[in-house]
Amino acid sequence: MFQTHCYDSWLKPEARQSRFFMWSQMGGMLPAPIFIFVAGISVALITVRLREKGIDRNSIAKQTILRGAQILGLGLLFRVQEFVIGYRFVPWTDLLRVDVLNILGISIMLMGIFCWIIGNNFEDKINSRQIAGGIFVGAVIAMLTPPVWTTHRLRFFPWPIESYLDGVHIFAEPQSWLFPIFPWTAFAFAGLAVGFYLFSDFAKTKNVLAFLFLGAAAICGGIISIILDRSAVTIYSVHDYWHTSPNYFLMRCAVLVIILCFAYFWCRWGFGEKGFSPLIQLGKASLLVYWVHIEFVYGLLSILPKKRCSIPLATLGLVIIFVSMVALSLARTNWKLRASRKRSAEAAG
Numbered sequence: 001m002f003q004t005h006c007y008d009s010w011l012k013p014e015a016r017q018s019r020f021f022m023w024s025q026m027g028g029m030l031p032a033p034i035f036i037f038v039a040g041i042s043v044a045l046i047t048v049r050l051r052e053k054g055i056d057r058n059s060i061a062k063q064t065i066l067r068g069a070q071i072l073g074l075g076l077l078f079r080v081q082e083f084v085i086g087y088r089f090v091p092w093t094d095l096l097r098v099d100v101l102n103i104l105g106i107s108i109m110l111m112g113i114f115c116w117i118i119g120n121n122f123e124d125k126i127n128s129r130q131i132a133g134g135i136f137v138g139a140v141i142a143m144l145t146p147p148v149w150t151t152h153r154l155r156f157f158p159w160p161i162e163s164y165l166d167g168v169h170i171f172a173e174p175q176s177w178l179f180p181i182f183p184w185t186a187f188a189f190a191g192l193a194v195g196f197y198l199f200s201d202f203a204k205t206k207n208v209l210a211f212l213f214l215g216a217a218a219i220c221g222g223i224i225s226i227i228l229d230r231s232a233v234t235i236y237s238v239h240d241y242w243h244t245s246p247n248y249f250l251m252r253c254a255v256l257v258i259i260l261c262f263a264y265f266w267c268r269w270g271f272g273e274k275g276f277s278p279l280i281q282l283g284k285a286s287l288l289v290y291w292v293h294i295e296f297v298y299g300l301l302s303i304l305p306k307k308r309c310s311i312p313l314a315t316l317g318l319v320i321i322f323v324s325m326v327a328l329s330l331a332r333t334n335w336k337l338r339a340s341r342k343r344s345a346e347a348a349g
Helices: 001-011 019-030 031-052 058-084 090-096 098-120 130-149 161-165 181-198 203-204 207-230 246-266 279-285 286-299 311-348
Strands: none
Touching: 001 019, 001 203, 019 031, 031 098, 031 161, 031 181, 031 246, 031 279, 058 098, 058 286, 098 130, 098 161, 098 181, 130 181, 130 246, 161 181, 161 207, 161 286, 181 207, 181 246, 203 246, 203 286, 207 246, 279 286, 279 311, 286 311
């Protein structure tokens, strides 16, 4: 994420034509899907834990939906902050731009509704209906994306609402750099299905085997994606592999699951616990890190001049941003730890 944003913001036009820039942006195709995919897994974890405590589905849905609304509110607040800081240069329509925090909040709210629909108050265990339901909803969203973006645009909605569906914003066509429900919410439901699978009785008792099966399924999914994309049979009149194709969505889901399996075995074998991990630390304050680094990369507080830097200078800026965000994350983690200890001491006293 950092390298994608830094090089995109700071590199001068001639540097943006290089193969280096192309690969830096290719790496940026994964952070947003990972962010939303992991949110789906988190919703599954929270739902399972609350069910095991005997909490009814109405309360679980309420808690999940409110959490999604909070994140959506943070996304809107972030847009207000950007507008206020750069009001001379930012059009008012940017207040309604659909960014990753917006769609993350909406996705969590939709998953809360979904878990309420498929759940009941008499079971606390994961069953195949819940896993299959997440896969089904994700697949439907992915398969509806091409027509929603092209032949069956929902133009009857005002553009601020349509933008949440296809990312059109104020333009004539949907924009690939925005984060509408189609296709981005599909990653959340894919993560929800994977999360329910990982918290099933089978996965809890046979962790290694469960992850091996999951990795094998991901590899098969990637192969199927390639086969379908190379097939002469098509059901869409407009084909755009890199932006709306369900085959590309399937391939990215396969990559996400493989990364998840790799992370599991990396931690299981103890490598993830050896020494200090900047990635783990950044994950402890991901929303804060995202919010702050955007301002120092794209905003008026950018630490380097935008669109005027060479590759070495932009790389130096990237290093500064990375180190600074790790330090920020550490500061927040330590502050929360001290506050927690203080509350514990006051309660004990």
